[in-house]
Amino acid sequence: MTTLKAKLQEDLTDAIRARNELASSTLRLTLSAITNQEVAGKEARVLSDEEVLKVIAKEAKKRREAADAFAQGGRPEQAARETAEGEFLDTYLPKQLGEAELEAIVAQAVEEAKAAGAEGPRAMGAVMKIVNPKVAGLAEGGRVAAAVKKHLS
Structure with a gap:
């Protein structure tokens, strides 16, 4: 059974091979956020899938907030990029409640x-x-x- 982090790493490799720049850069940033979380605190540890989901959710939220900020700042191309990254990360999260x-x-x-x-x-x-x-x-x-x-x- 592969962990969620392992799946992200596999998807990163696939994205790099497919030259999918949006996916590869988003996955790189998310994996580094996961690694940062793993080494935070007194001891390094491996995050559970549940904890990895929290990191992904936090990253997706950051993208939504950045997209809003760019849109208000009159930078629609940056806002579109952040929105796309947020939507990409949402594919790894459980479906949101209606x-x-x-x-x-x-x-x-x-x-x-x-x-x-x-x-x-x-x-x-x-x-x-x-x-x-x-x-x-x-x-x-x-x-x-x-x-x-x-x-x-």
Whole structure:
């Protein structure tokens, strides 16, 4: 069974052979981010597939934010490049939850929090504690927080 990191390395080799510049540069940057994460801290270690997914998600988010910044700065070609890199990285991530699925999970969590005695805007932390493990890697934090706020207000 190959690890996700090994798959990324194989895909990098294929991208280099195919002279796919976008894929090869994006994979290089992502693999170096994974390596940086592995050597961070007191001891070097090998990341689990779950941890590698978190690094990929973080890299994809960086690309989306950079694309927005370039678009606002009047550099559409750079924005398009960042967007393309972000979309490429998204292919390695689990499919994101749709709005309806996210709403259903949040609604259920709000009910659980109410049953535990947490209500109103102050219940945000309690609801997020219930929701986060269920949506980890399947929805961006900002989307989750917005959905929770909407349900609590």
